[in-house]
Amino acid sequence: MRPYQKRIVIVWVVMIFAFLAILGKLFVIQVIKRDKFAKRADKIQKEDNTYVLPRGTIFDRENNILAMSNERWSIYSHKRMQSEDRSKIAGLCEITGKKIGWIVRRISVDLAKQIEKEKIPNISFIPEHKRFYPMGEPIGSLIGSVQFEDNAEKIQGLCGIEWSWNKYLAGRSQKIVIEKDGVGSITYTKERFPEELCGYNLSLSISSSIQYFAYKKLKDTCLKYKAKGGVVIVMEVATGEILASCSWPSFDPNIYSDWNPLERRKVGKDRLKNKAVSWVLEPGSILKPVVCAILLQEGVVKEEDRFFCQGSIEIGRRKIFCVHKHGDQTFRDVLVNSCNVGMTQAVQRLDDKILVDYLKKFGFGDKVGLGLAEEENGILPRGSLSALAKSNLSFGYGLGATPFQVLMAISTIANQGLLVKPVLVSRVFEGRNSLIKEYHSSGKRRVISERVAKQVSEMMVDVVEKGTGKAAKIVGYKICGKTGTAEKATPHGYDKDKVVASFVGWFPAEDPKVAILVMIDEPQAEVRYGGVIATPCFREIAEKMIILYGIKGSEIVRKNI
Ligand SMILES: [Zn+2]
Numbered sequence: 001m002r003p004y005q006k007r008i009v010i011v012w013v014v015m016i017f018a019f020l021a022i023l024g025k026l027f028v029i030q031v032i033k034r035d036k037f038a039k040r041a042d043k044i045q046k047e048d049n050t051y052v053l054p055r056g057t058i059f060d061r062e063n064n065i066l067a068m069s070n071e072r073w074s075i076y077s078h079k080r081m082q083s084e085d086r087s088k089i090a091g092l093c094e095i096t097g098k099k100i101g102w103i104v105r106r107i108s109v110d111l112a113k114q115i116e117k118e119k120i121p122n123i124s125f126i127p128e129h130k131r132f133y134p135m136g137e138p139i140g141s142l143i144g145s146v147q148f149e150d151n152a153e154k155i156q157g158l159c160g161i162e163w164s165w166n167k168y169l170a171g172r173s174q175k176i177v178i179e180k181d182g183v184g185s186i187t188y189t190k191e192r193f194p195e196e197l198c199g200y201n202l203s204l205s206i207s208s209s210i211q212y213f214a215y216k217k218l219k220d221t222c223l224k225y226k227a228k229g230g231v232v233i234v235m236e237v238a239t240g241e242i243l244a245s246c247s248w249p250s251f252d253p254n255i256y257s258d259w260n261p262l263e264r265r266k267v268g269k270d271r272l273k274n275k276a277v278s279w280v281l282e283p284g285s286i287l288k289p290v291v292c293a294i295l296l297q298e299g300v301v302k303e304e305d306r307f308f309c310q311g312s313i314e315i316g317r318r319k320i321f322c323v324h325k326h327g328d329q330t331f332r333d334v335l336v337n338s339c340n341v342g343m344t345q346a347v348q349r350l351d352d353k354i355l356v357d358y359l360k361k362f363g364f365g366d367k368v369g370l371g372l373a374e375e376e377n378g379i380l381p382r383g384s385l386s387a388l389a390k391s392n393l394s395f396g397y398g399l400g401a402t403p404f405q406v407l408m409a410i411s412t413i414a415n416q417g418l419l420v421k422p423v424l425v426s427r428v429f430e431g432r433n434s435l436i437k438e439y440h441s442s443g444k445r446r447v448i449s450e451r452v453a454k455q456v457s458e459m460m461v462d463v464v465e466k467g468t469g470k471a472a473k474i475v476g477y478k479i480c481g482k483t484g485t486a487e488k489a490t491p492h493g494y495d496k497d498k499v500v501a502s503f504v505g506w507f508p509a510e511d512p513k514v515a516i517l518v519m520i521d522e523p524q525a526e527v528r529y530g531g532v533i534a535t536p537c538f539r540e541i542a543e544k545m546i547i548l549y550g551i552k553g554s555e556i557v558r559k560n561i
Helices: 003-032 034-045 083-092 109-117 137-143 160-164 208-224 261-267 284-297 331-336 340-347 352-361 387-394 403-414 450-465 535-549 555-559
Strands: 046-052 065-077 101-107 123-132 146-149 154-157 173-179 201-204 229-236 242-248 306-309 312-315 318-321 327-330 425-430 434-438 480-490 493-507 514-521
Touching: 065 109, 065 137, 083 101, 083 109, 101 109, 101 123, 109 123, 137 160, 137 208, 137 242, 208 229, 208 242, 208 514, 208 535, 229 403, 229 535, 284 331, 284 340, 284 352, 284 387, 284 403, 284 450, 284 480, 284 493, 306 331, 306 340, 312 340, 312 387, 318 340, 327 331, 331 340, 331 450, 340 387, 352 387, 403 450, 403 480, 403 493, 403 514, 450 480, 480 535, 493 535, 514 535
Parallel strands: none
Antiparallel strands: 046 173, 065 101, 065 123, 146 154, 201 425, 229 242, 229 514, 306 327, 312 318, 425 434, 480 493, 493 514
């Protein structure tokens, strides 16, 4: 072969190898690694994002909104941003100073549209939402709040109804694809939220106007007496529907979700607690009507039986005291005078097991069942009880109860001896009207006879007419009530300076419509009796209820005016 022919062959061989190499590479790209490369190309033009759709709305009994999710937009930068682009956004809203990642979160739709007009490259507009609570602080401890999780893009209920009903309220996740144009900047995505993927809506039995008013009265009372805290619950007697459930101190759930964990710690857990269901306390004298009902039901005492109070009585090695000597009195007056000595004497006639069994039937020692995760069981004594332990129970000590348990038990007397379980969440529904679940008071359970319930109700009218609850009187209305001033247990025994002043009652006596409980924790005042501290708060809420619900007064009382 001539030298020039050799060169031609070499060139050909090189060319054929080069061609084969290109073919091989193409084969690898087109056939073997097709999927991988296709995905990579896709990724340049599309960006997958998982979003959680809006939470459900929470309504009150009149369809007023208590919590809702508003549409917001966030801006995300997937490439390092130029400083002039950042300053354009900074000129319109506060930014975090980041060059990449989340630039600004949950801005209004209007603001997002203004920024969009700037045509800034390499940023995405991402739909989000923000929780809004129109009532704010008055409903904070009941409704709770939500927390944003930056990484998971989730909004989670943090306390109250938002937490306890998160399973229903939370919106489901959905993938939204954002498409990029040729130069890599991202086009505005305008996907709408499909209603069926949004969270379920809830209807509460709460009435916004009563909740607001009751909270205001509770707060005023707590501030007036420099109290540590307090609770007010308003309930419709026949249905068990809760019209208001307030706890003070409370918090504004609107600003809560914006706080960082450090700020939350500063505020403290106490303000986040719904004391109406989580506060376990010795209720004191407001429990006396329940014990009276048990004693009358078991037939160990009659209303006209006589008891003598010398101001104190010895039980074992302990002395039980009254505020003063009540002298000779009927059993009816023992309740009207709130006489500890009389109660102690009467309760000794009853077997301890029967007493505790009745308290269980009245709902103590078990969750009320409102569907709130913070709810406590309370504490009931176990085993055989000493004479002193029985005596303590007769005036509301030696057991732990939540405010809701106390109101439910007392309302059993208002409901002619039938226990009615309170209802807070009445309906769960999807979209506008599609009903998922409905809740009513789960069956009425007889605890005491109608006759005994009527007897105790009449005794409780006298508590307000002649006894310790006079401050609850409303002209033209017969009101049933009971005061309580419970000393709090400390490591050094019961402290006279630390009391829970309370009042529980319902009206009108002949046809009970509304039951109200007021509890004020550690009021600071010369006179700390429930009849002085808590009763006026009850009366003011009751007067408001009379106007709002048009509750008619008592014929008999009217004639006497
Ligand atoms: Zn007495």
